[in-house]
Amino acid sequence: MAGKKTGATLGSIAAELGVSKTTVSNAYNHPDRLSKPLRDLIFATAADHGYPGPHPTARSLKTRRTGAVGVLLTEHLTYAFEDLASVSFLAGMAEALAGPKTPMLLLPVGPDPSVEKAAAARLVNSCAVDGFVVYSVAADDPYLAAVRSHDTPVVICDQPADDPQAAFVGIDDRLAIAPAARALLEAGHTSIGILTIRLDRQKNDGPVSPQRLAGAGHHVQRSRVTGALEVFARAGIDPGTVPVIERHINDAANCRDAAAEMLHNHPRITAVLCTTDSMALGVIDYAQAHGIRVPEDLSVTGFDGIITALHRDVTTVIQPTKDKGRATGEVLMTLLSPPPGGAVKAEKTILPTVFRPGSTVAAPRPGRLR
Numbered sequence: 001m002a003g004k005k006t007g008a009t010l011g012s013i014a015a016e017l018g019v020s021k022t023t024v025s026n027a028y029n030h031p032d033r034l035s036k037p038l039r040d041l042i043f044a045t046a047a048d049h050g051y052p053g054p055h056p057t058a059r060s061l062k063t064r065r066t067g068a069v070g071v072l073l074t075e076h077l078t079y080a081f082e083d084l085a086s087v088s089f090l091a092g093m094a095e096a097l098a099g100p101k102t103p104m105l106l107l108p109v110g111p112d113p114s115v116e117k118a119a120a121a122r123l124v125n126s127c128a129v130d131g132f133v134v135y136s137v138a139a140d141d142p143y144l145a146a147v148r149s150h151d152t153p154v155v156i157c158d159q160p161a162d163d164p165q166a167a168f169v170g171i172d173d174r175l176a177i178a179p180a181a182r183a184l185l186e187a188g189h190t191s192i193g194i195l196t197i198r199l200d201r202q203k204n205d206g207p208v209s210p211q212r213l214a215g216a217g218h219h220v221q222r223s224r225v226t227g228a229l230e231v232f233a234r235a236g237i238d239p240g241t242v243p244v245i246e247r248h249i250n251d252a253a254n255c256r257d258a259a260a261e262m263l264h265n266h267p268r269i270t271a272v273l274c275t276t277d278s279m280a281l282g283v284i285d286y287a288q289a290h291g292i293r294v295p296e297d298l299s300v301t302g303f304d305g306i307i308t309a310l311h312r313d314v315t316t317v318i319q320p321t322k323d324k325g326r327a328t329g330e331v332l333m334t335l336l337s338p339p340p341g342g343a344v345k346a347e348k349t350i351l352p353t354v355f356r357p358g359s360t361v362a363a364p365r366p367g368r369l370r
Contacts (some may be wrong), residue, residue, distance in 0.1 A: 160328025255282025
């Protein structure tokens with residue numbers, strides 16, 4: 001059998017078929033614009049000549065579009081696949097992008113507070129993407145500054161929420177944490193500790209001072225902690241008596257370590273409010289390993305609604321993480337392909353949360369750790 005012809009180009013295929021180069025290009029890039037018989041004829045002719053279709057690099061130079069979007073994560077790459085909230089968020093984004101078959105480019109820049117603006121700009125500017133999703137970074141993050149100057153559409157998820165130039169998708173963290181705090185009060189707890197993940201780009205694995213909390217650059221965690229303290233204050237608990245302990249990385253080892261620090265340094269507390277489910281699971285695991293019963297000896301609440309916490313019946317606040325990813329992807333696609341009439345206004349999308357009682361909160365047993 002004779003081999004396939006070689007050296008074909010989009011132009012030569014068009015000339016052989018007696019159609020325009022645009023028609024051949026549409027067969028690959030906009031197939032809905034052609035009839036099926038014409039598409040089949042173009043593909044069959046191209047296959048006979050060994051022509052694979054328009055080169056993506058040449059196409060992107062002509063259209064100034066790459067067909068990809070960037071997702072900026074100020075975490076290590078493993079975090080995107082191990083943290084269940086991040087996994088759920090990315091799954092939601094993937095659903096939103098599945099229709100237009102838009103690939104995602106993950107930019108795991110890591111939680112390094114020492115990175116310089118020039119280095120951040122070089123990395124971001126090297127990314128050939130049509131738009132960016134910024135997933136939960138501090139307002140002063142140099143990578144966020146680089147994305148802002150990239151001259152492409154930007155959607156911010158979670159934080160920062162006050163960027164006037166970018167669309168935003170998130171929740172009201174201050175209000176969302178309130179039901180968990182009230183659940184502890186209604187059960188009778190007055191000696192309560194709080195565990196939180198990273199409050200700022202500057203690392204702090206330990207107690208959180210009022211000054212650090214007030215100036216925290218990560219407003220999601222700051223809002224959850226201050227929201228809980230406000231609920232406690234209205235019940236007569238002095239916020240200054242509530243210990244707050246922070247961990248920079250939200251993984252299992254750090255969460256258990258934070259629980260150990262809290263329970264060792266504050267043995268009289270009867271409940272721990274956590275700003276993530278991972279921290280709540282860390283408290284529960286540490287407690288069980290040291291003969292502390294949950295909830296009989298220690299009550300625990302979480303935040304996020306990850307599947308592991310739900311399976312273990314943790315009292316938690318369920319945020320629509322997958323819906324956040326889906327909404328973020330949909331907003332970005334709208335910005336990339338605005339409807340007739342002009343650009344889309346950068347608006348805020350605030351999603352609802354749901355409190356789930358669970359079985360990790362009970363009335364306090366005085367003197368349990370004395």
